[in-house]
Amino acid sequence: MCGIIGYCGPKPAAGLLLEGLKRLEYRGYDSAGICVQAEGGGPLSLYKRKGKIRELIPLVPEELAGSCGIGHTRWATHGEVTDQNAHPHLDCSGRIAVAHNGIIENYLSLREKLASEGHRFASETDSEVIAHLIEKYYSGDLMEAVRRALALLKGTYGIVCLHRDHPDRLVGARQGSPLVVGIGHGESFLASDVTAIIGHTKQVVYLEDGELVCLTPEELRTTDLKDQEIQKKVEPVSWELEQIEKGGFAHFMEKEIFEQPESIKRAMGGRIDLEQATAHLGGLNMSNRDLLNVERVRIVAAGTSWHAGLVGMYLLESIARIPCTVEIASELRYRNPVVERNTLHFVVSQSGETIDSLYAMRELQRKGATVLGICNVVGSTIPRESNGGVYIHSGPEIAVASTKAFTSQITVFYLFSLLLGRMRDLSADAGSAFIRDLASIPAKVEAILAGSRGIRELARRYCHYQHFLFLGRGINYPVAMEGALKLKEISYIHAEGYSASELKHGPIALIGEETPCLFLVPDDGLRDKLLSNIKEVKARRGRVIAVCAQGDNEVRGIADDVIEVPRVHETFNPFLMVVPLQLLAYYAALELGRDVDQPRNLAKSVTVE
Ligand code: F6R
Secondary structure, three states: OOEEEEEEOOOOHHHHHHHHHHHHHHHOOOEEEEEEEOHHHOOEEEEEEEOOHHHHHHHOOOOOOOOEEEEEEEOOOOOOOOOOOOOOEEOOOOOEEEEEEOOEOOHHHHHHHHHHOOOOOOOOOOOHHHHHHHHHHOOOOHHHHHHHHHOOOOEOEEEEEEEOOOOOOEEEEEEEOOOEEEEOOOOEEEEOOHHHOOOOOOEEEEOOOOEEEEEOOOOEEEEEOOOOEOOOOOEEOOOOHHHHOOOOOOOHHHHHHHOHHHHHHHHHOOOEEOOOOEEOOHHHOOOHHHHHOOOEEEEEEOHHHHHHHHHHHHHHHHOOOOOEEEEEHHHHHOOOOOOOOOEEEEEEEOOOOOHHHHHHHHHHHHOOOEEEEEEOOOOOHHHHHOOOEEEOOOOOOOOOOOOHHHHHHHHHHHHHHHHHHHHOOOOHHHHHHHHHHHHHHHHHHHHHHHOHHHHHHHHHHHOOOOEEEEEEOHHHHHHHHHHHHHHHHHHOOEEEEEEHHHHHHOHHHHOOOOOOEEEEEOOOOOHHHHHHHHHHHHHOOOOEEEEEEOOOHHHHHHOOEEEEEOOOOHHHHHHHHHHHHHHHHHHHHHHOOOOOOOOOOOOOOOOOO
16 A cells, blocks of 8 residues: 655655665555655655656656655555656645645545635645645644644545755654654654665654654654644664565565465464463463453454454364454444453454554444454554554565465464463363474475475466366365465456355356366365365366365365375364465466566555545
């Protein structure tokens, strides 16, 4: 989704801004721009255009002077993808420039009023009204003008702006769209995401909703919307620059798939207690008594994180014997949900910024719920506002399609189910066996990755089909949905994930030579049922790829193609079922020449509704 970068300091700003924008590319965007203050208060230099940053770079003169500026990657919401609609936007006088993430819901009425007062608009965007409002209220104090402009806005924003009369300062503000300040030596940064700035500083200040910041190279001043000073904490960032680079892989998605043996280990790291055969999850902020009082769990998330939550539901019910429901955040949020006593809520979000999940969390908290986060990005909004939670420690996930976050999110659910299970029905022996199986997963994932060539070959043969069905049962049903999501989002092949048992209730009408079915058939209690489902498909001349346990000759005998994975206790199959599906999607997209890391229309962190 849209990205913001701002810089003020001693260095030429243009190069830093373009580099920052490149680091934000992964979020998804369709146009980009920068605006730089000329040295000594000359006119603002504005360069913006639709398309990729590589198309913007040639427009920016190499010698462009000016050491304070702002940049933006736009993901269109209001107004088409055009050069004019790209950010930054200027006021009428060309003295103020603004870049905005989010949506201004009342922009039409504001725009009409401003136009009637003589303001001239150059774009169709909602964002441009902010520049004109600041112009209207400016009388020498930029921060004050911004504050007065913000008071009129309804909606969400992360903004950064500059004024030609203040060549060494930036003003930023946040409401529902993240912003982080980077503090360097004699230089300051403002960004929507730490990845844009970690090449320059590891010291950051996270802004909260309702806060404004004024930055100069030497200092920052933070206030609320009523101009009350706020003392902010400077926090370290643990991510390293190498983690946000491809490190020899062709794509971030490939790198992240191959990182999974390590990222799964990191999600478990320091959280397993061999002696007590249980798990410790310190960030939950819950005593054993609190945990014993939990009668139900509700998991809320979107997309891939929702699929991870569904796996969590199977685990919590089967291992911890706790009733559990899983809901799509955007649906829950507008449904006036009932919060029952002794129900523990989890919000699962890789980015920690997904607006649907964040607002669902706030709604639940407003109703008195205890909400824990399962997140990856340290310092992001959901973990900061939740009542506690667990970081998955996957490291930066840059590819738009989520892979390693999924396996780490489910790792946390395995640990949490073990913890609750050991407080209830699970014996110490069963707990120890559970830990042994979980600890064996990274090596088994490694073995699947070592066989990726076979999956690549399969992707080559199947990537020209227009439609796919992914079918699984039990705990692997959400994995089938996840496999279908991966394939559709990066290869654009239409794919649906179903419970194989649902086939006969409708989707079987689609079966034929043109719609291959990918079945997840591990060696578990539902295998025989799945074999029958495969036969139903074969009887209708459907092609079948099966992901099955090593040496399962019966599956091999009836499927057209198989991907074998190591054997494991059936509870743990989701790890081993999902990795081949990630690889299949990746290689299919590669075969079809798709933009794997930045698929069309998609954004990494969905910060608008
Ligand atoms: C799919 C994908 C999305 C996200 C969803 C939620 O590959 O990445 O479906 O899972 O937008 O994002 P987070 O987990 O950041 O809340």
